[in-house]
Amino acid sequence: MKVKSFTEFLYNDEGVIYEQNDNIKNVITFTFFDMLLPDEEGSLLEVDEFLKKYPKISLQQTQNGIQVIFTKQVDETVFYTIDDTENFINENPEGTYTLYIKLLKLHK
Secondary structure, eight states: OOOOOHHHHHBOTTSOBOOOOTTOOOOEEEEETTSOEEOTTSOEEOHHHHHHHOTTSEEEEOSSSEEEEEOTTOOSOEEEEESOHHHHHHHOGGGHHHHHHHHHHHHO
């Protein structure tokens, strides 16, 4: 078996670069390092409380924390990392908390 270089891997047998799979959805994820997830009222919830309140929202455990995954009405894939959830709520950096609340309501 021949080992392909990265460039060779990208191209198929006809010399065409592999096209993006249309089945892959865009996502917006928020990874909360402190494992506390804000709800619509600005309360901090642990994972089990969050799942009871928002059963339709996908969560994933990562090595960095809990990842909240949104897929509805998302035009691009974006990843946000939140070191301190309280600061995230209070400071609303670049409108990301506002976006998070909008997505929470949309996915409820």
